[in-house]
Amino acid sequence: GVRPGTHPVAVLVVTAAAGGERGDSGAITVTGEAEGAAFTPFTARVTVGGPDLVMEELPFRTELVPGDRQQAPITFANRGAGDAEGVLLTLRYTRGLDIPQRYSNCRYSEDDPGPSGVGRTTALCTVEGAFEAGEAYTLATPLTIEATERAYRDTFLYRIEEAGSPRPAPAAFERGDGAVLRAVPVTGPQNRVAGRTADPTPHDNEREADFRTENTADFAAYGDRVSGARGATVTADVGFRNVGPAWIGHLRSGEDVAVVDFTVPRGASVVAKPDRCRAVTAAGEYREDQRSPAPRYLCPTSPAVHDGEGLDLPFALRIEEVLIGAEGEVTVRAPSARNPALPFDPAPANNTARLVLNAGDDGDGGPSTPPTSDPGP
Known part of the structure; x- marks a missing residue:
C-alpha cells in the first residue's frame, strides 16, 4: 500500500548515455493511476556532469563524561565533474548532546520533543559559495560538540548536499542569531580527499557517530x-x-x-x-x-x-x-x-x-506523588 504523503516508492538508477557530454540534460516524468486515487505527476530534470559531494568521517572521541567538549572540523569534498553552487549542511543530534553555537544561516528545530520522543535537534545550514569539482572544504571555525549532564547514549549525524536539494522542511524552526557558518578550501597536504568518481554516490554524503557517556x-x-x-x-x-x-x-x-x-x-x-x-x-x-x-x-x-x-x-x-x-x-x-x-x-x-x-493509621504506600528531579533547597 502507498500512504499519503512524501515517501520512497521506487528507486530509479540513471546513468549517462554513451556519447553524452557534460551539461547534457533530460527530464524524467513520473505519473501513476489507481482506482479511487488521484496522482500528481512529477518531473525531475537530470543533468550530466554535476557535483558529487562526499562527507569525510571525523575521528571523534566516543567514550565521554558529562561536560566533555570536542571540536568537529567538518570536512567535505566535491568529487564530481561539476561545481556546486552552495551547499546544505544538515546536523542532527540527540537529547544528550549540544552544539552551543547558533549560526544565523542555520534553521533549528526539535523533532518528537514529547516525553516519549527522542528529542533530536536538527540544524539545516545553507552555506553560500562555489564549491569546485576536485576540491575539499572545511568549516572556517570547527563546531563544538558537548556531552551535557543528561547525556548517556547519543548520536550525531552530519550530512552535506547541494543547496536546493529536496528536503522536508521542519514543522517548526527558528533561525540562529550568531555568526555566519562558512566553509573554506582545505590547503596543503590535508587536501587528501580531492579526486573524481565515475558517478555520484549519495550514500557517502552522510556520516554518523555514536557516543557513550558515563552517566546514570x-x-x-x-x-x-x-x-x-x-x-x-x-x-x-x-x-x-x-x-x-x-x-x-x-x-x-x-x-x-x-x-x-x-x-x-x-x-x-x-x-x-x-x-x-x-x-x-x-x-x-x-x-x-x-x-x-x-x-x-x-x-x-x-x-x-x-x-x-x-x-x-x-x-x-x-x-x-x-x-x-x-x-x-x-x-x-x-x-x-x-x-x-x-x-x-x-x-x-x-x-x-x-x-x-483503605490504609489504617500506619498505612504507607511509599511516595504517593511522582518524584521530582529537582529536590529544591
Whole structure:
C-alpha cells in the first residue's frame, strides 16, 4: 500500500548515455493511476556532469563524561565533474548532546520533543559559495560538540548536499542569531580527499557517530493510597519518574527502556486501565483474556525516557471487599523479568513502591506523588 504523503516508492538508477557530454540534460516524468486515487505527476530534470559531494568521517572521541567538549572540523569534498553552487549542511543530534553555537544561516528545530520522543535537534545550514569539482572544504571555525549532564547514549549525524536539494522542511524552526557558518578550501597536504568518481554516490554524503557517556538515571517508582466502601470505584495513580540526570534511549534497537509491573491489591479489581498496559497472570505470564480484571499488569515505556519524565498510570479499581491496609506493588524494572535490573540506575531501592487500599493509621504506600528531579533547597 502507498500512504499519503512524501515517501520512497521506487528507486530509479540513471546513468549517462554513451556519447553524452557534460551539461547534457533530460527530464524524467513520473505519473501513476489507481482506482479511487488521484496522482500528481512529477518531473525531475537530470543533468550530466554535476557535483558529487562526499562527507569525510571525523575521528571523534566516543567514550565521554558529562561536560566533555570536542571540536568537529567538518570536512567535505566535491568529487564530481561539476561545481556546486552552495551547499546544505544538515546536523542532527540527540537529547544528550549540544552544539552551543547558533549560526544565523542555520534553521533549528526539535523533532518528537514529547516525553516519549527522542528529542533530536536538527540544524539545516545553507552555506553560500562555489564549491569546485576536485576540491575539499572545511568549516572556517570547527563546531563544538558537548556531552551535557543528561547525556548517556547519543548520536550525531552530519550530512552535506547541494543547496536546493529536496528536503522536508521542519514543522517548526527558528533561525540562529550568531555568526555566519562558512566553509573554506582545505590547503596543503590535508587536501587528501580531492579526486573524481565515475558517478555520484549519495550514500557517502552522510556520516554518523555514536557516543557513550558515563552517566546514570534514577528511575523512582511511586504508589498511592486510596480508600472506598465496598462496591465503590476509586482511581489509583501509580507510575515512575526518571529523576535523572541522564535521559535513556534505545536508539538502535528501538526496544522499550523499562516496564512498570503493577500487582493489584487484594480486595480490589481493575475496571479500567491505561491503554499501554496489558493484563498478565499473577506469575507474570501471558494472559489471553484482556477484558476481565487481572491480578497483575505490565505497562511498557517507549524506546526513550527523558530526564524528568516517566509514566503516569491511572487505574480505576472497584472495591470488592474492604481489607484494611491491603497492598499492591508498583515496580519499574527492565523489560525482561529474568534480568529485571536497570543497568543505568544507581539506586534500585526506590524502584518499588506500594499501592495501599483503605490504609489504617500506619498505612504507607511509599511516595504517593511522582518524584521530582529537582529536590529544591
